Amino acid sequence: MNKFTLKLFILILAFSTPGSLTYGQKRFVSKSQNSLFLFHNKSKVIPLTGLADRKIAILKTDAESSTVFDSLSRKYADVESFNVWDYRTDSLNLDNLRGDYLKYFNTLIIQVTPQSLNDPEIIRFLTENQTRKEIVIAGFGELSSLKKLDFFTGPVIWSTFNSPVAASNSAQLIFGGIAASGKLPQAISSKYKRGAGYHTEKTRLAYSSPEAVGLKSADLDSIDLIAAEAIREKATPGAVVMVIKDGNVIFNKAYGSHTYDGKEKTELGDIYDLASLTKVSATTISVMALYEQGKISLHKTIGDYIPNARNSNKEDLTIKELLAHQSGVTAVSFYLKLKPDEYSADSSRAYPVKVADKYFFKPGYFREMFWPAFLKAPLKSRGSYVYTDMNMYVLKEIVEWESGTPIEKFVQDQFYKPLGMYTAGFLPRNRFEKDQIVPTEEEGNFRKSLLHGYVHDPGASLMGGVSGHAGLFSSANDLGILYQMMLNKGTYGGDRYFKPETVDLFTSRQSYVSRRALGFDMQDPDPTKAYPSKLATPGTYGHTGFTGIAVWVDPKYNLIYIFLSNRVHPKITDTLYKLNIRSRIQDVIYRAVQK
Numbered sequence: 001m002n003k004f005t006l007k008l009f010i011l012i013l014a015f016s017t018p019g020s021l022t023y024g025q026k027r028f029v030s031k032s033q034n035s036l037f038l039f040h041n042k043s044k045v046i047p048l049t050g051l052a053d054r055k056i057a058i059l060k061t062d063a064e065s066s067t068v069f070d071s072l073s074r075k076y077a078d079v080e081s082f083n084v085w086d087y088r089t090d091s092l093n094l095d096n097l098r099g100d101y102l103k104y105f106n107t108l109i110i111q112v113t114p115q116s117l118n119d120p121e122i123i124r125f126l127t128e129n130q131t132r133k134e135i136v137i138a139g140f141g142e143l144s145s146l147k148k149l150d151f152f153t154g155p156v157i158w159s160t161f162n163s164p165v166a167a168s169n170s171a172q173l174i175f176g177g178i179a180a181s182g183k184l185p186q187a188i189s190s191k192y193k194r195g196a197g198y199h200t201e202k203t204r205l206a207y208s209s210p211e212a213v214g215l216k217s218a219d220l221d222s223i224d225l226i227a228a229e230a231i232r233e234k235a236t237p238g239a240v241v242m243v244i245k246d247g248n249v250i251f252n253k254a255y256g257s258h259t260y261d262g263k264e265k266t267e268l269g270d271i272y273d274l275a276s277l278t279k280v281s282a283t284t285i286s287v288m289a290l291y292e293q294g295k296i297s298l299h300k301t302i303g304d305y306i307p308n309a310r311n312s313n314k315e316d317l318t319i320k321e322l323l324a325h326q327s328g329v330t331a332v333s334f335y336l337k338l339k340p341d342e343y344s345a346d347s348s349r350a351y352p353v354k355v356a357d358k359y360f361f362k363p364g365y366f367r368e369m370f371w372p373a374f375l376k377a378p379l380k381s382r383g384s385y386v387y388t389d390m391n392m393y394v395l396k397e398i399v400e401w402e403s404g405t406p407i408e409k410f411v412q413d414q415f416y417k418p419l420g421m422y423t424a425g426f427l428p429r430n431r432f433e434k435d436q437i438v439p440t441e442e443e444g445n446f447r448k449s450l451l452h453g454y455v456h457d458p459g460a461s462l463m464g465g466v467s468g469h470a471g472l473f474s475s476a477n478d479l480g481i482l483y484q485m486m487l488n489k490g491t492y493g494g495d496r497y498f499k500p501e502t503v504d505l506f507t508s509r510q511s512y513v514s515r516r517a518l519g520f521d522m523q524d525p526d527p528t529k530a531y532p533s534k535l536a537t538p539g540t541y542g543h544t545g546f547t548g549i550a551v552w553v554d555p556k557y558n559l560i561y562i563f564l565s566n567r568v569h570p571k572i573t574d575t576l577y578k579l580n581i582r583s584r585i586q587d588v589i590y591r592a593v594q595k
Contacts (some may be wrong), residue, residue, distance in 0.1 A: 001472055006210030008454070008587075009527065011030075012428075012516075012540060014140035019212070021169075023503055025478060025487070029167060029451050030228075034195065035155065035159060035161055035166075035182065036158070036159050036166070036173060036180065036182050037157070037159075037180070037182035037184060037196075037197045038155065038156070038157055038171065038173065038177055038182070038197060038198045038199075038200065039156040039157075039158070039192065039196060039197065039198065040152070040153060040155050041180075041198040041321060042198075044125055044175060044208075044549075045134065045136065045154070045155045045158070045177025046077075046136065046155045046173070046176075046180070046198075046495065047105070047173070047174065047175055047200055047204065047493070048077075048136075048174060048175055048176070048201050049493060049494050049495065050404075050418075050421070051076075051077050051171060051417065051418055051420045051493070052413070052417035052418040053389060054077065054106060054107045055104055055105045055106050055107065056077055056078070056079040056080070056107045056108075056109065056312060057071075057081070057082060057101075057102055057105040057107070057108050057109070057112065057461060058070060058073060058079055058080070058081045058082070058085045058108075058109045058110075059082050059108060059109070059110040060081060060084065060111050060329070061110070061111055061112055061113065061116035061122065061444060062080065063166040063190050063465060064305045065162070065166070065167035065168075066081075066083075066111055066167065067316065067439045068137040068164040068167040068168055068171075069111060069138065069167040069168070069170065069171050070390035071498075072168050072172060072177075072207065072270075073109070073174070073175070074166070074169045075192050075205070075207065075319050075477050076171075076175035076176075076177070076204060076205075076420050076568050077175065077420045077422065078098060078420075078422035080105070081111075082101060082102070090167070091100070097440040102133075105133065106132045106133055106134060107135075107136070108129070108133050108134070108135045108136070109135075109137075109138060109174065110126070110135060110136070110138070110431065111138045111139075111562075112137055112138070112140075113139065113140050113141045113142070113145075113162060113493040114141040114142055114144075115146055115476055117139075117148045117149070118148075119149055121348075123148070123151075123490065124362075126151075127315055128150060130153060130154055131331055134154065135152075135154045135156060136155050136156075136157070136174060137149065137154065137155070137157065138157045138158075138159075138171070138174065139156060139157065139159070139160075139172045140158075140161065140162035140163075140166055140167070140170070141157050141160070141162050142158060142160070142187055142188075142191075143155070143158065143184070144188060146158060146188045146189065146192045147188050147189035147191075147443055147531065148190075150189050150190070150191045151220065153416060155375040157170050157173055157180075158564075161320055162286060164314040164391040166263060166549070167226050167491050168197035168207070172206060172207065173200070173372050173400050175204055175420075175493075176200070176202060176203035176204040176493060176494065177202065177204050177205055177206040177207060178202060178206050179199070179200050179202045180197070180198055180199060180200040180202055180492075181199050182197045182351050183195050183196065183197040184196045184197055186447065188220050188546060192339060193508050194568050195489070197316050198257070199202065202247065203492070203493050203494045204250065204420075204481075204484075204492065205244065205247060205248070205249055205484055206247060206248045206339075207248070207249045207252075208248045208249070208250060209250060210245075210250045210592070212248055212250065212315050213245045213246045213248055213250055215221055215245065215250065215358075215592050215593065215595075216592065216595075217587075219591065219592035219595065220243070220250075220251050220589065220592050222588050222590060223241060223251070223253070223585050223588050223589075224253070224255075224341070226584050226585050226588070227239055227241065227253075227255040227256070227506070227581075227585070228579060229579065229580060229581070230255075230565070230575075230576065230581045231256040233575055233578040233579060234573070234575060235565075235567055235573070235575035235578075235581055236256070236261050236565035236567040236569070236576055236581075237256050237257050237258065237260045237547075237566065237569055238254070238255055238256030238257050238258060238265075238266035238438070238550050238565065238566065239254075239255045239266065239563065239565040240252075240253070240254050240255070240266060240268060240270060240272075240475075240476045240562075240563075240564045241476075241562070241563055241564075241566075241585060242476040242477070242479075242557075242559070242560075242561075242562040243482060243561055243562075243589055244483075244559070244560035244561075244562075245557070245558060245559055245560075245593065246558045247484060247488075247558075249477075251478060251541070252476065252477075253585055253587075254267050254268050254270070254456065255261050255266075255460075255505065256434065257568055258270070258438050258566070258569075259384045259439065259569060259570070260441060260569075260570070263473070264435060266438070267475065267477050268475070268476065269423065269436065270436060270437070270438050270475060270564075271423050271428050271432060271436055271437045271473050271474060271476070272438050272473060272474065272476075272547070272549065272564040272565075272566065273438070273440050273451075273455060273456050273473055273545075273547045273566070274470075274472045274473060274474055274545050274547070274548040274549050274564075275456060275457060275470050275545030275547040275549055276470060276543060276544065276545045276546055276549075276552060277472065277479075277543050277544070277549050278330060278460075278467070278469060278470050278471055278472035278545075279392050279468070279469055279543060280393075280519050280521075280542075280543045281424075281472055281474070281479065281482060281520060281543075281551075282407065282411045282426075282470070282471075282472045282525050283394075283395050283396055283399065283407070283468040283519070284323065284416075284506065284518070284520065284553055285411070285415060285482075286403070286407060286410055286411055286414070287323065287395060287398075287399060287518075287519065288400045288498055288502055288503075288506055289414050289415075289497075289498075290402050290403060291387045291433075291502065292498065292499060292502055294400065295402040295403070296319060296399075297319065298318065298319050298320040298404055298518070299318055299319070299320065300318065300319060301315060301316045301317055301318050301319075302315055302316075302317050302322075302394060302398070303313050303315030303316060305397075305398045305401050305402060306356065306394075306397055306398065306401060308375075309375065312375040312376075313375075313378070313379050314329065314374070314375060314379070314394075316330070316383075319395070319398070321382070321383075321391075322392075322394055322395055323391070323395070323506075323510075323518040323519045324388045324510055324511050324514070324516050324517075324518060325385055325386060325391055325514070326382070326383055326384060326386075326511065326513065326514070327379075327390075327391055328379040328381050328382030328383060328384070328386065329377065329379060329388060329390040329391060330377045330378055330379070330380055330388075330390070331377075331389070331390060332370060332377055332390065335581045341419045342361065342362055343355070343360060343362070344358065344360045344361060345359065345360070346358075347360045348360070350362065353365070353462075353464045354445040354454075354464075354465075355447055355451070355461045355462065355464075355465075356449050356451055356453065356454045357444075357449055357451065357463065358448075358462075359447045359448075359449065360530065361462055365399075365463055366393075369462075370393065370459075370462075370463075374390065374393070374394075381558070382511060383513070385511065385513050385514035385516065389470070391455075391469075392465060392467070392468035392469035393459075393469060394468070395468050396467060396468025396469075397468075405470065406466070408425065408427070408466045409428040411425075414423055415482065415497065416478070416496075418493075418495060419478075419485060419492060419493065419497075420424035420478075420481060420484065421474070421478035421481050421482060423472040423473070423474055423475040423477075423478050424472070424473070424476070424478040424479070424482070425472070425473065425474075426455075426465055426466045426471045426472060426473070427464075427465050427466065427471075428453050428473040429454065432453075434452055434453055437452060437453040437473065438455040438564075438566045438569075439450075439451060439452040439453075439520040439566065440547055440568050440569055441456055441568045441569060441570065441572060442569070442570040442571065446458050447461070447519060452572075453473075455467075455470055455471045455545070456470070456547055456568060457469070457470035457471070457546070459589060465576055470546075476562045477566075478563050479551055479562050479564075480562060481549055481555050483562075484560065485497055485498075486498075486503055486507070486553060487553055487555060487558065487560060490502065490503050490505075496569070502556070505518065506519060507522075507541040507553075508539070510520055510530040517541055519540065519544050520542065521542060521544070522539075522540065522541050523536040523537065523538055523540040523541075525538065530583065531583070532544075532550065532582070532583055533552075533583050533586035533587050533590055534554050534583070534587060535586075535590035535591065536552065536553040536554060536586070536590070537554055537556045537557070537593065538553050540552055540553065540554040540555075540556075540557060542561075543568050544582070546568070547565070547566055547567065547568050548562055548563075548564070548565035548566060548568065549561075549563065549565070549569030550562070550563040550578055550582045550586075557590075557593050557594075559589070559593060561585075561586050561589055563581075563582050563585060563586075
């Protein structure tokens with residue numbers, strides 16, 4: 001494969017799914033999977049588990065499509081790559097291996113070919129390190145080269161192709177996106193015998209095509225037109241759309257730019273402010289975990305969990321009422337009434353809470369300002385459905401009281417790290433470069449700056465960027481992982497996060513006065529509302545976010561739809577709603593599925 005063809009394949013992989021490939025390319029994908037083998041997996045290392053405890057490095061020798069391999073691997077875990085092939089001299093450069101680059105990594109994935117296995121330095125490195133670290137070999141080329149690995153005791157994934165498609169399949173097999181099933185057609189050595197090859201199960205998302213699940217790529221083409229309309233009409237400068245069917249990412253495209261000047265093109269891995277999707281993707285799943293641990297009961301009250309709420313009109317509000325938005329609590333908002341001495345343009349001991357660039361706030365906002373005002377606020381319409389952020393402010397506190405852990409750490413440890421969701425979390429500017437984060441509003445009345453990597457919601461910002469109702473950021477891929485786990489009834493990557501009955505309880509309608517589940521929003525049974533889509537089925541659950549976000553899960557069709565945008569940039573508009581962009585894209589998906 002020449003360099004132009006390789007670059008073209010990488011572009012296809014980066015901005016779409018394999019559904020964009022031609023019929024001949026799709027046949028090649030299938031043929032490549034049938035020429036993929038897994039050896040030495042008695043200990044069931046493959047697919048990789050325990051991602052939270054792994055520090056993974058990928059060592060690239062002369063595998064032709066190592067860029068594709070890296071790209072796919074990063075969809076599953078936070079990996080770091082080291083190039084040990086010098087393309088100028090067409091030979092190995094083992095400086096990375098001889099130095100201290102690898103000392104903090106406990107898992108090494110090494111790409112090899114027949115050519116690199118001829119180098120004694122590679123063989124020496126494998127021999128010396130296979131007892132020190134967990135090493136996985138991803139090999140590409142003639143099967144006869146396997147005999148050079150007779151000494152190696154760790155897992156070996158081998159493809160008879162050395163191509164971008166083979167690289168994609170190998171990476172997916174290592175992480176459980178596709179299953180291993182190949183058996184050697186002939187003996188290679190005394191160790192690699194005829195019929196050798198382990199079988200594995202698919203445990204994580206696969207990255208494939210609509211055709212892989214019985215759909216047609218052409219039936220999803222109009223998504224491009226709707227996205228283009230949204231950008232042209234200035235509903236949003238850019239967006240990312242992901243569709244997952246039967247555990248396969250069958251559509252994933254990035255549109256437009258971070259801003260209307262077009263300087264920073266939208267990419268699939270971009271990190272978005274999820275706004276109210278925080279309510280379900282952080283707070284509700286934390287409540288679910290503590291519910292299973294017996295630390296939270298749906299029928300216990302705020303007063304049972306938070307001592308200083310006792311003797312207030314909030315003390316007997318139940319967890320279920322908070323989750324269903326039937327508590328009757330009223331909004332507390334006073335960020336516009338801040339006094340000049342309560343914030344500063346510079347960080348200091350007196351102003352340590354960073355709310356935005358050049359905007360620092362005093363500590364203790366929740367304890368000293370929000371909570372006293374909340375406890376004094378009247379209750380209105382208890383038992384009726386009134387959607388409000390206030391319920392999630394309180395649930396965050398209850399999660400922290402019962403877990404003994406800040407919610408941002410709790411969700412990382414319980415969910416995001418073990419699931420491989422390395423972009424998901426609060427306070428993204430602490431972990432990522434600005435250009436990977438999509439900006440939201442050029443705010444004029446509070447922080448008076450472009451909000452770039454700082455939570456858009458003003459209340460959450462005054463809590464240091466971490467709240468129960470807003471503050472979470474993520475890429476589309478990581479949301480896909482989380483909601484595939486939910487669609488799997490609580491399992492992903494070989495691990496169980498929830499019992500099936502817990503998922504069923506929290507994602508089914510629990511109210512006689514609204515469509516809501518517990519924390520989650522649901523399909524509206526009123527056909528005139530067509531929410532979230534006129535074709536969505538009963539049982540569909542998910543949530544939307546003020547910044548232009550939506551995630552919907554339809555168990556009937558084993559379907560997940562993710563839409564990320566920054567429709568509040570540069571200023572808040574309702575054009576995305578007026579054009580009904582999110583629902584119309586979802587309608588396209590349903591029509592393709594229901595054909």
